[in-house]
Amino acid sequence: MGQVVSIEAARGAKLLPDMGFIDAAYDALEALPSFNARPGQKALSKKIFEALLAGKPMAAEAPTGTGKTLAYLIAGLAAQAGRPDSDTLPLVIATATVGLQQQILTGDLPKLYEAKLLDPRDALIAKGRGRYLCLLSADRLMGQAAKEGQFDFFDQKMNDATQTLDSAKDMFHLFNAGFWPGDRDSYDGVFPAEEIWARLAASSDTCIGKRCAFYEQCPFFKDRAKLAKSRLIIANHDLVLADLKMAQAGEQDPLFPADKYLLVFDEAHNLPDKALNAGSAELDIEAAQAALLPLPAFAGKLFRDPDIAKMLHYKDLSSTDFEPGPSLAAMAKAAAAIRLMPYEDENNTVVRLGQNALPAELERALLTVHGQILGLEQRFSRAMTALRNSKLPDNKPAIAPYFAEVLFQASFLGTRLKEMCSALGMFLSDARAVRWLDYDAARVKLHVSPLEGADFLRAVLWQTERAVPILISATLRTFGNFDRFRGRSGLPNFALTHAVEPIFDYQKSNLIVATEMKHTPKYIERAAFEQEVSEFLPLYLREGHSTLVLFSSIRMMRKVVPSLKARFGEAVLAQGAMALSKLLQTHRERSDAHKTSILCGLATMAEGLDLPGHYCVHVVIVSLPFAVPTSPVERELQEAMGKQYFYERALPDTMTHLIQMVGRLIRRESDRGRITVMDKRLWETRWGQKMLRGLPPFKKRAERIGDRQVR
8 A cells, every 4th residue: 555645635736536536535544443445335435426526316225234324425525526616515414313323423434534534623413403592582581581470472372481481591501601502412401391492492483593682692503604614514314305495495595504515315215205204294274373363463563663663664564464364264264164074084083185186165265265374474574574674773772672572573473374375385286296184173284295205306306406416225226126216216217326235144144934823914813913923922032142123013012022021021121111222221231241132122223223243143023014004195105006006115115124124133244143034924925935035145944933844
């Protein structure tokens, strides 16, 4: 190996054209004792680098053990070095789980720092506003409490005012004293309940930006300023999709300060479902009515000051423009029309409209609501623009506190109106979507969702110029191809694809399908299946071993765990019995002490859980992870696809989840163990055999515990 040149020096001297940066980066990493290059890792970096430079989206499958995280980090840094606009093109890494973010922060980035490939000051985690304390909210609550404990209309639903006030005082004091930077993740004290934090957290609903007296001290804007100078930003899928959605809608202040960025979605098999949520909306009519009730009081406050009133009169606005009566009446009429519609599910909660045309009476009622709310929102928007652009607080400092309070409340109410308009507009749109209603004596809700995540991603990701996306995961292919993922994500035909071959020696571990039971987890047999699992599962477990048992539902886990505890006692650690971090810590401590430990969990343990070596030598999959099509979206898909639903959606999706489950066993090259599947359909059906062939090449066999007969 030749002399390793500083990457920054080499970039400045233009010594690293094309792939030279990547080669030099791996040379620098290989000089570290903590780094072991993986087969295919550098090739993956180069493939991603080429896609980023070409501006082409790419889907890459990289199985566990490939070292994909470092591969895409190096590729992203190389792409920054190879572009003329590198100073304004940060690399954004989006993860689906907090666990992967921690792995990147504590496992991968330190290697880049040690190899001088990245300065620690250039990497930051991006968080949503809701992770930060709003100093104005805390100060405002304390100020209102000082006025004889009275809270204005904005806080009329606060039942926990005293506790909220105490939290506000504590947090405000800690921040001002310099003991706490203002983000919830670094708070060392007893964190308040979520409903209390919601009163104190920063929010785009109420943020007044530079008009805020605390703008220069604001924890959120301080971190946002740092993001503007960062080369590497770690975020989550939801935050990135929100940023892209805001940019697509033409909003001037998206979440990331850069105009463009390089983008890697890790754990990208989750992206279609994340997109489905991001593209959905709902409107709670009763909650919307409650949000409109304070408008007259607010309008009176808005026009109370003669200078503000004069300014708004110049914009052709008066207090009567914010009268909510017509909107409230239209909402009441729409709610009444909905309550006349018959339920379409056995639980008497949902009216599914699917993709069909709305009933004429309901459509007329909702169009009236939309028109009324849209008018209010447009007038509110004009008022907000006038307030934000006004020089009144600068010219008359005495009015500044009152002005800030008015702007604070206007921001909240304006956001509520905008959300109502958006939800109603989506519900009434002709675009492909699934719509449903649910109502009871207290609530009437409207819901709208894309039919597939692809519908949302086509609009905000594949057609945007804001980001160059790379999608990577250990499970993007199903049965050897990207077809299912392409369909669910809308991945364009021109997108590049790449698959790294597995590097683990799976032949040294066993996958056993238990054929002991007479029943399967199908609905009509489920009770009998659970009884059989309770009887036979303890026989498959061994004393002194560390085992992970994965259930497809909390109901099934609750049915089976008592039989495990009857046999193994305190060695059984069930999810929900304690915090997940504590549960895993206890499991590791028992494993280190060579004690039996049986970790029982649900989907959150089936993905992203890293238990290498002796921490997991046996994975039990109680049932194949088929999703029950109970949601209106899945039921709509099932009806639309007919017989093909099982083979084109249910089976491929189950296969993806199953690969994630079996992936909990082998985490390092030296790992060995066994997997037991209690669902005999994996062995005894044609589609089950197809799934077996699509799994990693473990030694696979069927087994009856009674006689250890191998088929």
